[in-house]
Amino acid sequence: MDRPAHDAPLDGNAVAGLLGEAFAFETTLALVRCATCGRTDVVARARAHVSAMGAIVRCDGCDAVLLVVVERPDGTLVSTRGAAWLRAPRPADRPY
Amino acid sequence: MTAGATGGWHVATVVGARPLTRSARELTLSVPGLEASSPGQHLDVRLTAPDGYQATRAYSLAATGQAERADLVVDRVPDGEVSPYLVDVARPGDLMEVRGPLGGYFVWRPGDPGPVLLVAGGSGVVPLLAMLRARRASSSRAPFRLVCSVRGPADAIGREEIDEPTPGVEVHWVFSRESPPGWPTRPRRVADDDLAAPGFTAADGPDVFVCGPTGFVEAAAALLTGLGHAPDRVRTERFGGA
Amino acid sequence: MSIVTRGFGGRRDDPGDDVPPGQFVTQDFPVLSTGPTPSVDEAHWQLAVHTETGAAHRWSWDELMSLPAEDVTTDIHCVTHWSKLGTTWRGVSLDTLFADVETSADFVMAHSYGGYTTNVPLQDLLDGQSWVAYEFEGEPLEPVHGGPARLLVPHLYFWKSAKWLRGLVMEDDDQPGFWESNGYHAYGDPWLEQRYS
Numbered sequence: 018m019d020r021p022a023h024d025a026p027l028d029g030n031a032v033a034g035l036l037g038e039a040f041a042f043e044t045t046l047a048l049v050r051c052a053t054c055g056r057t058d059v060v061a062r063a064r065a066h067v068s069a070m071g072a073i074v075r076c077d078g079c080d081a082v083l084l085v086v087v088e089r090p091d092g093t094l095v096s097t098r099g100a101a102w103l104r105a106p107r108p109a110d111r112p113y
Numbered sequence: 114m115t116a117g118a119t120g121g122w123h124v125a126t127v128v129g130a131r132p133l134t135r136s137a138r139e140l141t142l143s144v145p146g147l148e149a150s151s152p153g154q155h156l157d158v159r160l161t162a163p164d165g166y167q168a169t170r171a172y173s174l175a176a177t178g179q180a181e182r183a184d185l186v187v188d189r190v191p192d193g194e195v196s197p198y199l200v201d202v203a204r205p206g207d208l209m210e211v212r213g214p215l216g217g218y219f220v221w222r223p224g225d226p227g228p229v230l231l232v233a234g235g236s237g238v239v240p241l242l243a244m245l246r247a248r249r250a251s252s253s254r255a256p257f258r259l260v261c262s263v264r265g266p267a268d269a270i271g272r273e274e275i276d277e278p279t280p281g282v283e284v285h286w287v288f289s290r291e292s293p294p295g296w297p298t299r300p301r302r303v304a305d306d307d308l309a310a311p312g313f314t315a316a317d318g319p320d321v322f323v324c325g326p327t328g329f330v331e332a333a334a335a336l337l338t339g340l341g342h343a344p345d346r347v348r349t350e351r352f353g354g355a
Numbered sequence: 356m357s358i359v360t361r362g363f364g365g366r367r368d369d370p371g372d373d374v375p376p377g378q379f380v381t382q383d384f385p386v387l388s389t390g391p392t393p394s395v396d397e398a399h400w401q402l403a404v405h406t407e408t409g410a411a412h413r414w415s416w417d418e419l420m421s422l423p424a425e426d427v428t429t430d431i432h433c434v435t436h437w438s439k440l441g442t443t444w445r446g447v448s449l450d451t452l453f454a455d456v457e458t459s460a461d462f463v464m465a466h467s468y469g470g471y472t473t474n475v476p477l478q479d480l481l482d483g484q485s486w487v488a489y490e491f492e493g494e495p496l497e498p499v500h501g502g503p504a505r506l507l508v509p510h511l512y513f514w515k516s517a518k519w520l521r522g523l524v525m526e527d528d529d530q531p532g533f534w535e536s537n538g539y540h541a542y543g544d545p546w547l548e549q550r551y552s
Contacts, residue, residue: 025327026391027351031171033215034157038121043217061218067353068387069435070514070534075390082389087538089551094538106217124358160360166379166436167357192383202362209360 029060032072035086036060038093046106049074052099053081060084060103122159122210123147125183127203133186133270137236138200139175142183142211149180150214152221152247153240153322153350156183157212160195170195171352173239173324174214175271176246183211186270188236219322219350223247227255227320230313232303232333234262234325237352238270241324249279257282258313262303262329265291283310303329308336315341320348327351374430375545378438385437386499389533393468393498393519400503402487403522406458414452416503419487422447427486429509431516432545444507446488449480452523460525464532465506468519473532474541475508475515477525484510487520512543512550 029045036044045061056078063083064075071087076099084103085096097103129141150156154177159169176184189200203209221229221244229248231241238261248257263269265288275284287307288300313319321342323333330351337347374380397416404412414422427444463480465473479485488507489496496502501518508515514534535541540549 025351025353027327027353028349030155030216030219030350031352033155033217034171034212037212037215045216045218059218061216061348061350066388066390068389069385069433070387070539071537073389080390085537089538091551096537098536159357160363161357162364163359164379165357166364168363198360198363203360207361208358209363210358 026064026066026075028065029063029074031065031067032060032074032084032086035072035088035093036084036095038088039086039095040105042105048104048106049083050101050103051076051079051081051083052101054079055101122212125158125209125211127205127207127209130204134188134268136200136268137186137188137270140185140187140199140203142185142209144181144183144211147181147183147211148214150174150177150183151217152177152223152244153219154214154216154243155240156185156214158185158195158199159210159212160198161210168195171215172199173243173350173352175239175242177214177243178247178250183213186236186239186242188270216350219324219348221247221320221322223251223253223255225255225320227253227257228313228317229255229257230308230319230321231257231259232262232308232321232323232325232337233260234303234323234329234333235264235268236270237323237325237329237350238263238275239324240350241322242271242275244322245275245282248282249277254281256312256319258285258310258319259283260285260287260303260307262287262289262325264289265300266293285310303333303336305336305340308333309340315343318343318346321346322348322350324350324352327353373440374438375432376548377436377550378432378545379436381437381439383437384439384500385433385435387433387435387514388499388518389471390469395468395498395503395519395521397503402452402504402520404452404456405522405524406456407460407525407527408457410457412452412456419447419489419504422451425486427488427507427509429507431509431513434512434514434539434543434545434550438545443492444486444488445490445493446486446504446507448483449485449487450483452487453481458525460527462526462529464524464526464530465515465517465520466522466524467517468521471517471519471533473515473517474526474530474535475506475511476529476542479508479511480523484508510544512540512545514539515543 074084125142
């Protein structure tokens with residue numbers, strides 16, 4: 018329930034475990050399109066603010082919130098309001 | 114919790130602990146049900162106190178490829194909550210939980226022909242050490258250059274192993290606070306000259322992996338793109354601590 | 356079902372009877388942020404209260420400093436299970452700021468520099484229950500903890516105590532703020548363990 022307290026942002030790699038509770042695909046290689054500015058890049062390259070309350074994934078271009086992940090006792094909640102879409106990686110993108 | 118890309122939490126038992134520096138040690142865990150990992154991946158580690166209090170942190174895997182086993186290197190963050198436990202208290206037989214292996218972006222595939230430029234700040238060397246170990250263990254001939262920035266010689270994780278001569282692998286140390294006796298250069302930060310080496314220039318199109326604290330990663334990534342490396346060839350992973 | 360990790364206690368003290376259920380006492384002051392720490396210098400800082408009629412009441416930093424300040428000693432409770440006891444703050448009571456504010460709206464949305472929002476009923480901000488705090492433990496409030504000034508509503512979970520406070524907007528309906536839109540409770544009473552919606 019506790020996560021490290023960060024001031025400096027991390028990146029989408031840090032959210033792989035949390036997002037993996039909600040998605041069946043490898044999320045760091047998934048493409049996400051920012052609903053605010055249209056930037057499209059893999060989740061790994063987004064900014065991530067990870068705290069004990071949840072993880073906030075922000076666009077590396079405009080800083081808008083793309084995804085919010087909260088580990089509730091009844092399941093992991095992912096808000097995708099800030100993302101126009103999220104696309105699963107192709108099998109060829111997978112390392113394993 | 115079983116669905117999802119992570120496969121949920123697995124019970125892990127400490128089976129080995131080896132000090133690496135005054136603040137870092139390698140912990141070996143036995144984890145029934147854990148898939149084999151790829152070089153560069155990490156695990157989430159969850160500790161549970163007797164009163165139910167839990168804390169979760171992410172740690173890079175220092176060795177990969179073997180299922181049901183995890184080799185973590187943990188560097189103690191002085192005011193941290195989890196890392197002091199893992200470095201100073203945990204001993205063989207202790208139980209914890211892990212989730213993973215995690216991540217697909219910051220991963221080197223041993224089948225890739227290279228070249229590969231690895232840039233580490235402090236304990237950011239851990240996932241890059243996993244890549245180096247995987248290359249040495251495989252038939253890969255991919256040219257590797259590993260640039261390791263550390264505060265001083267006493268902070269260098271795995272220096273002896275990293276320095277082991279291997280054809281096709283070059284290692285370059287940068288000491289930021291204190292150089293070893295007789296070292297040819299004064300303590301300094303990573304600069305263009307450290308990153309630009311024959312065979313690993315932007316024109317050679319290496320895959321670049323940078324790992325370290327956020328400030329280090331952003332400074333190194335800026336130098337690399339300044340040297341002409343395409344931003345999408347520079348893969349970065351920032352870590353926090355505690 | 357979780358296992359127990361021998362020897363792991365976290366950096367916590369034994370909780371006494373004085374903390375809400377599910378809380379552990381810490382001596383630290385963990386930092387939880389939803390984004391980068393905004394850099395707001397006092398010369399450009401401003402606090403505004405906007406009412407439902409469109410009226411605005413504004414204070415510059417110097418104007419805030421000229422208002423009567425109160426010293427507050429209180430426990431704070433984070434929804435992530437840590438509590439910190441006997442913290443000391445200095446700031447201006449919301450009763451002082453709302454003395455000349457005419458409103459019939461029942462809810463407040465607190466807005467922060469950096470874009471964070473959180474919703475609180477007006478009745479939870481008045482009658483000596485909340486402050487705009489600018490000192491912590493006798494020192495100017497550090498930016499990572501919400502400086503130059505943050506809302507302090509200690510009887511609710513601490514995410515309601517918005518860091519980097521910039522405005523309070525009166526609302527007729529109870530609209531969810533940032534965390535309240537993402538699975539956390541609309542009100543957040545720690546004694547009732549109102550963590551999630």
